[in-house]
Amino acid sequence: MSAKISNGLKVKDLRQKTSEELKKMLAGKQEELLNLRFEIANRKLKDFSRVEKGRKMIARILTIVRERELQEGAAKQKSPGFEK
Numbered sequence: 001m002s003a004k005i006s007n008g009l010k011v012k013d014l015r016q017k018t019s020e021e022l023k024k025m026l027a028g029k030q031e032e033l034l035n036l037r038f039e040i041a042n043r044k045l046k047d048f049s050r051v052e053k054g055r056k057m058i059a060r061i062l063t064i065v066r067e068r069e070l071q072e073g074a075a076k077q078k079s080p081g082f083e084k
Helices: 011-016 019-041 049-077
Strands: none
Touching (some): 011 049
16 A cells, blocks of 8 residues: 555655654644635635545545544554463
């Protein structure tokens, strides 16, 4: 899965980033989306596809973060001291 996304990043590149980098990127994208919504309200935004692209990028980042959370949980359950 190496689909190219709007700002030149690929999903593969996102998966290589650390969790901290993803959280920073997520905060930036959420702020950007907020600003785009203000531009819509003020009738300044000409390219409405930027909103959709921003929402999709946020969803991709959140998906990767959640996948990592699930992997960490699975790894904890498989640890040797956990069995009954």
